[in-house]
Amino acid sequence: MKLPDPEQLLENLYQQLLPAIDENTVLVGIYTGGVWLMEKLLPKLQAALGHELAFGKLDAAMYRDDYAQRGLKTKSLPAYIPFDVNGKHIILIDDIFYTGRTTRAVMNELFDYGRPASIQLAVLINRGGAQLPVRPDMTGADLPLAAQQSFELSMNTQGRLHLSVTDVTNGVSGDV
Amino acid sequence: MYNPQLNAQGQLQHLLSIEGLPKRLLIDILDTAESFVGVAEREVKKVPLLRGKTVCNIFFENSTRTRTTFEIAAKRLSADVLNLNVSTSSQSKGETILDTVNNLIAMHADMFVVRHQQSGAAHFIAQHVPPHISVINAGDGRHAHPTQGLLDVFTIRKYKPEMHNLRVAIVGDVLHSRVARSEIHALTTLGVPEIRVIAPRTLLPTDVEKLGVQVYHDMAQGLKDVDVVMMLRLQNERMAGALLPSTQEFFQTFGLTPERLALAKPDAIVMHPGPMNRGVEIDSAVADGKQSVILPQVTYGIAVRMAVMAILAGGNAA
Known part of the structure; x- marks a missing residue:
């Protein structure tokens, strides 16, 4: 498969995000890829909007449904939610949308901070395969991928994104 | 070497002592605890990890504070908690430890x-429980109190992240202190280069130097230029x-007064378990002073105990 340039997909996502933001909107990046994307989007969005945009970071490790099978992720990262969640329009930013289970876990965690007015989901790539009634609202691209493969988003030291596809050998990876 | 704390995959199965705990697992616990610090500051101070699990606090010896912090930690993980004060319970009627434990397993x-x-x-109990059950040592005799040692190094790392550059003094009743032993093992594992113990000869174990510490009998010499002062409680009940x-x-000779603390580095922190x-x-002027981190230790203790329980309870599916 010829893979698209993730920087171009990020531009697509930016075009959809900008009109969706009002003064009550906050962004929440999902570690790790979603946080990279959010940090690249923020300066551009803030310049176009002419105001600061509050943001947070989550990995929802404590809310995942595979804890009993796999235990706690060894490198779970502290949640960073520096704003009052109550009444906010939250846009979640993630890199790859697959089963919808991460989104479910993140939403559960957010509700333990308060009651948001709404939650939307923006992803760089929707690879298909949702196992829950959860779908992204904004998408850089729809790129269906077989279950035995997985997208890997990486970022080099210059902050440039790179996309690759890897084969899932152990049969449990790719739960994104 | 057989290590009853680890399972066949090298993962943590029980937490019994810091001695024999590999550095990677110790750091895993501290890093995981970072994620739990924020939970207490949210609207809902709970995460669902241990939902449907039952944690039994079996206290054969009284300790309101340790039991309370374990109880809060378990409840913030959504576990059900059972508190047993065995000193006032069936052991006084003659039941053995294993009978008490087997009854709880049956529940x-x-x-x-x-x-x-x-x-x-705790070792003894860990060797007798089935593999799906984890045991945490919350203090056994003079031997170990691993979660206290962990929360102490977690607190030090919060205030003094450059662990490789620290001079730490442990002051007081080292002889009766399982806390001191756990602290020394944790500090050594994390690469703290200089650990001092300051105590009268009568309150030091005979081979204390073998733990890799420098021994002082004088506060003025021992506290000079240290970054961290870890006080110990005088354990009258064990003497x-x-x-x-x-x-x-x-107190005249080994009490931590503002004048003595002034010999340590100006930004030194003061700790007490x-x-x-x-x-x-x-x-009191030191305990309540601006260099004291005694109450943050209590707060971090909950996060560290949550991390230990979350690591032990996860990933147990056959």
Whole structure:
């Protein structure tokens, strides 16, 4: 498969995000890829909007449904939610949308901070395969991928994104 | 070497002592605890990790604070918590430890937090429970109190992240202190280059130097230029016979006063595992002073215990 340039997909996502933001909107990046994307989007969005945009970071490790099978992720990262969640329009930013289970876990965690007015989901790539009634609202691209493969988003030291596809050998990876 | 704390995959199965805990697991626990610090600051101070699990606090020896922090930690993980004060319960009617434990296993307990006045009690229980049950040592005799050691190094790392550059003094009743032993092992594992113990000869174990510490009998020399002062509680209840002339005299010689603290580095932090004997090992002006991190230790202790329980309870599916 010829893979698209993730920087171009990020531009697509930016075009959809900008009109969706009002003064009550906050962004929440999902570690790790979603946080990279959010940090690249923020300066551009803030310049176009002419105001600061509050943001947070989550990995929802404590809310995942595979804890009993796999235990706690060894490198779970502290949640960073520096704003009052109550009444906010939250846009979640993630890199790859697959089963919808991460989104479910993140939403559960957010509700333990308060009651948001709404939650939307923006992803760089929707690879298909949702196992829950959860779908992204904004998408850089729809790129269906077989279950035995997985997208890997990486970022080099210059902050440039790179996309690759890897084969899932152990049969449990790719739960994104 | 057989290590009863680890399973066949090298993962943590029980937490019994910091001695024998590999550095990677120790750091895993501290890093995981970072994620749990924020939970207490949210609207809902709970995460669902241990939902449906039952944690049994079995305390053969009283300790309100340790039991309370374990209880809060388990409840913030959504576990059900059972508190057993065995000292006032069936053991006084003659039941053995294993009978007590087997009864709790029959009630489908998932984790035991054990405090006992005899060294090795938690090890003993860990060797007798089925593999799906984890045991946490919450203090056994003079041997170990691993979560206290972990929360102490977690607190130090919060205030002094450059662990490789620190001079740490542990002051007071080292002889009776399982806390001191756990602290020394944790600090050594994390690469703290200089650990001092300051105590009267009567309150030091005979081979204390073998733990890799420098021994001082004088506060003025021992506290000079240290980054961290870890006070210990004078354990009157464990003392048989005359190890000390009097608590007043102990304070005169080894009590942490503002004047003595001034010999340490100006930004040194002061720690105490509690409960404090004010005016015996520590002056109130120091305990309540701006260098004291004694109350943050309590707060971080909950996050560290949550991390230990979350690591032990996860990933157990066959």
